Amino acid sequence: GGHVRFEDVRFSYDPDREILKGISFDVPAGRTVAIVGPSGAGKSTLSRLLFRFYDVNAGRISIDGQDLREVSQESLRAAIGMVPQDTVLFNDTLAYNIRYGRPQASEEDVQSAAELAQIDGFVRRTPKGYATEVGERGLKLSGGEKQRVAIARTILKNPPILILDEATSALDSHTEREIQDALERVSRGRTTLVIAHRLSTVVGADEIIVLEQGRIAERGTHAALMLRH
Ligand code: ADP
Numbered sequence: 001g002g003h004v005r006f007e008d009v010r011f012s013y014d015p016d017r018e019i020l021k022g023i024s025f026d027v028p029a030g031r032t033v034a035i036v037g038p039s040g041a042g043k044s045t046l047s048r049l050l051f052r053f054y055d056v057n058a059g060r061i062s063i064d065g066q067d068l069r070e071v072s073q074e075s076l077r078a079a080i081g082m083v084p085q086d087t088v089l090f091n092d093t094l095a096y097n098i099r100y101g102r103p104q105a106s107e108e109d110v111q112s113a114a115e116l117a118q119i120d121g122f123v124r125r126t127p128k129g130y131a132t133e134v135g136e137r138g139l140k141l142s143g144g145e146k147q148r149v150a151i152a153r154t155i156l157k158n159p160p161i162l163i164l165d166e167a168t169s170a171l172d173s174h175t176e177r178e179i180q181d182a183l184e185r186v187s188r189g190r191t192t193l194v195i196a197h198r199l200s201t202v203v204g205a206d207e208i209i210v211l212e213q214g215r216i217a218e219r220g221t222h223a224a225l226m227l228r229h
């Protein structure tokens with residue numbers, strides 16, 4: 001399962017300014033759709049609506065045909081995993097932060113999630129060390145490392161639906177490639193909505209939707225969009 005459908009979705013934070021002006025698209029179960037477009041176009045707003053941080057003003061969002069408004073908050077949180085662009089970590093060990101994805105998980109599962117996200121080295125080495133350091137100085141992790149913690153957490157949580165919010169911050173190109181690879185591994189077989197800032201990072205998406213000022217300006221595969229430009 002996990003077919004996500006947006007049907008003529010309209011939304012505004014303030015009554016006098018419509019942010020999404022009739023958005024329709026499908027993410028079939030297990031597929032990947034990427035939303036690209038300039039800052040302020042409404043990309044993050046789409047993901048907030050899917051999480052039901054807000055409700056649509058008109059139109060409908062559904063998962064496997066069920067209106068989001070009829071899905072309990074609990075099952076929605078269980079069904080959707082999110083790797084945000086800026087992960088806020090709890091003031092605790094990395095292992096704790098990963099386990100937050102599924103508190104009952106075994107030590108082995110936490111470890112293998114960390115391996116898939118390529119942070120197993122430091123989880124194993126210094127969980128206690130981190131705890132002490134956190135107390136005094138806070139977690140000293142780079143943006144790329146924090147994103148990998150979020151990826152490991154999501155792997156552990158194992159949701160059928162994923163929202164990936166690609167980092168805008170400057171990661172070096174080697175780290176960026178590693179993160180891309182890890183994101184690709186975690187999205188395989190899951191219904192995935194990627195919020196992206198550049199066409200170049202979403203080559204493998206089944207469909208790319210270009211959002212401009214709350215409207216779909218263009219849509220198609222990466223190859224088709226590249227041909228038109
Ligand atoms: P994107 O992710 O494409 O950069 P957003 O979805 O974050 O765009 O924002 C779309 C528009 O909605 C922007 O004009 C932004 O200023 C506005 N916006 C975002 N969040 C809020 C909010 N909480 N209250 C009012 N306006 C908001």
Ligand code: ADP
Pocket residue numbers: 077080081082084
């Ligand atoms: P729980 O119900 O277990 O406390 P949350 O509702 O805090 O879980 O979060 C559920 C999922 O949503 C987690 O994967 C978390 O990373 C993500 N999430 C929660 N709040 C936000 C947010 N404001 N922006 C992006 N992702 C979020």
